[in-house]
Structures are given as structure tokens and as C-alpha cells.
Amino acid sequence: MAAETDRPAPEALISAFEPDRLLKQDQSGRRIAILGTIHGKQGILTAERAAFATESPEVLKAFHAAITQVTNLGDNDIYRWYLASSGGTNNVTAAAAAQQPPDLKLNLIWPCTESHIKKYSEQVVRMVTETPEIYHDHVRPYMSAKREEGRLNWVFNILEGRTEQEDVILRDEGHRGGAGVAGEYHYDDAFLMLPDLNWDRKTMGSLHLLALVQRRDIWSLRDLKKKHVPWLKYLRQRLLEGTVKMYPELEKDQLKLYVHYQPTYYHFHIHVVNVMLEAGATQATGKAFGLENIISQLETISGDEEAGMADVSLTYFLGEASELWTNVYGPLKRGEKPQAG
Known part of the structure; x- marks a missing residue:
């Protein structure tokens, strides 16, 4: 029983994980596998971006409202594309948030047609x-x-x-x-x-x-x-x-x-x-x-x-x-x- 008590909480393992190197990146960059160690033993951490919440218009509006740090990559006629952040920075300072790389690739078609x-x-x-x-x-x-x-x-x-x-x-x-x-x-x-x-x-x-x-x-x-x-x-x-x-x-x-x-x-x-x-x-x-x-x-x-x-x-x-x-x-x-x- 003591061994069971000494086991670290599952969520604590994530904090203890020390990244070493990237093993793989796929799904157009949305999933990564990282090799690292926890308490001296090797482990592999895979991370995948969660699916977008889409269950209601209110959720979609909340997603849009959270978009920050929009950077224009280019535009041509009715097509425009950007990099941006999804606003997942509630627990960090404004300075730290500004340092975080963009996690969204946005394409805008405006004005769009019925065919679009x-x-x-x-x-x-x-x-x-x-x-x-x-x-x-x-x-x-x-x-x-x-x-x-x-x-x-x-x-x-x-x-x-x-x-x-x-x-x-x-x-x-x-x-x-x-x-x-x-x-x-x-x-x-x-x-x-x-x-x-x-x-x-x-x-x-x-x-x-x-x-x-x-x-x-x-x-x-x-x-x-x-x-x-x-x-x-x-x-x-x-x-x-x-x-x-x-x-x-x-x-x-x-x-x-x-x-x-x-x-x-x-x-x-x-x-x-x-x-x-x-x-x-x-x-x-x-x-x-x-x-x-x-x-x-x-x-x-x-x-x-x-x-x-x-x-x-x-x-x-x-x-x-x-x-x-x-x-x-x-x-x-x-x-x-x-x-x-």
C-alpha cells in the first residue's frame, strides 16, 4: 500500500516532464511527440491541439473574441491570410503572452460568394x-x-x-x-x-x-x-x-x-x-x-x-x-x- 501512496499524481507527471528533443510532428504541425525524462527515466509526451468547440453560435463568438496578436501574412483580391493566437493566456502575464508563438493559421475570404x-x-x-x-x-x-x-x-x-x-x-x-x-x-x-x-x-x-x-x-x-x-x-x-x-x-x-x-x-x-x-x-x-x-x-x-x-x-x-x-x-x-x- 505504501508504494501506491508514494506514486505521484498523474497531473504532477506533466510538470515533472523535462523535454529533451522532438521525435515527430504530424497532422500539419498539430500533433507532436517529445522525448524527455521524468525523475531520470525516459518518457514520451505526445500533444495534440484540441478540437474547436462548435456547439453553439455563442461558443463560436467566444472563440472569435479570444483571437489576439493577429499578424497579416498577405492578401490578394478577396483572399487574406494571417497568423494569430487563440487567447489561451489567462494564467500568464501580458509580456509572457506576447512572447508566445501564434497557434492559429487564419484564412479570410471576403466578400465570399455562394460557391465559397x-x-x-x-x-x-x-x-x-x-x-x-x-x-x-x-x-x-x-x-x-x-x-x-x-x-x-x-x-x-x-x-x-x-x-x-x-x-x-x-x-x-x-x-x-x-x-x-x-x-x-x-x-x-x-x-x-x-x-x-x-x-x-x-x-x-x-x-x-x-x-x-x-x-x-x-x-x-x-x-x-x-x-x-x-x-x-x-x-x-x-x-x-x-x-x-x-x-x-x-x-x-x-x-x-x-x-x-x-x-x-x-x-x-x-x-x-x-x-x-x-x-x-x-x-x-x-x-x-x-x-x-x-x-x-x-x-x-x-x-x-x-x-x-x-x-x-x-x-x-x-x-x-x-x-x-x-x-x-x-x-x-x-x-x-x-x-x-
């Missing part, structure tokens, strides 16, 4: 198969309509040098002729790379970069053709080289390059992430298509240089609130005529 609201709302997800016919008759016209609504203003602001130029970590002005990674060919297409707005710009385990091409004729992976293979290989090579040059603690085989379909916006772009970044919905099968796999598919597809991704069926997922589901795939499933196209 649908995108960020919880909804049932469906797998759909887009045949070349469905793409040509219904999805391509939908893409065209969205581009005409001005939803690419923020992309063009970056490409044309009006915003976020201080964030550009690689700018390639394009090449005309000369030997490239696959022989003699012309590169008329420049691109630039910058941090994705969802990355905190410091945690290498959750690194997420975005490459935007200057050319305007490729809206999505559907526009890629066999003739684009040399260009895509060049893009891959330059993106890998540029990333490891900017972040020397990483190596090329620690990076993953992929393209979304359906993408959030219809201007061709490539995501560059750390392979250790836990794959959420945006990297899941049915959303992310590996750049290397796209290149391989284009190289082996039958047909001449004009054959491409518009000639194959693609399977991916859609939320039931998306316009493509409500206007195209939902009616097709019910045997009705699609509303779009």
Missing part, C-alpha cells in the same frame, strides 16, 4: 466518372462560364506582378529552343512558385507550395496533350530544383507533385508538398493526380501529339452541394437531362 459557402460547408461526397463526352458537352462549358465570372483575378494579379511578388520563391521566364531535359524543343511558357496560403511558411513537415503557369490556354489537366510532355518534365525538374534550393533541409525525393481535378479554379497549377504531410481530402484518391503519373499516361496514350487527357475517362469525387453535381451528375444519375452545357 458551398465549398466550405459539410456535405455528402459522391464518386463520379467523367467520360470524354460528359467533359466536352457539359463540364467544359461549365469551366468556361466560371472563368468568365472573373474568378481568376487573384491568379492574374500574381502572374502580372500586382500582388504577392515578395512571396515568389521561383520565377522562370521560359526558354526558347536549346537542349532541355528531353532534347531540343521550345519553352514559351514561364511560371512562378510561391507558398500555398494554407502553409504557415515555416513547418517543413507540412510544406505546401503552388506553381502557377503563365500560359492561359491550359485550364486543367484535361487540356494536357502528348505534345506537352517535354514541358511537363521541365516543370517537374525546375520545381524540384527550386524547392530544395530554397529549403536545403529537404531533398527531391521528399517532395510530392500533384494536380487537382476538379481544381478549385481553372488555371493550370501544380501543388508541391512534403511527402510526410498527412494526406487529407485534397490529396486523396479522386482529387489529387500525381504529376509523374499524368506524364506517364500521356506518354503511353494512343494517338498523335494532339491526343491527351480530354480523350480519357476520369473518376473523382464531388460534394453534393457543388454545381457540377446539382447541374450535371445528379441529373445524369436520375436519368434526366443535365442543366449545364
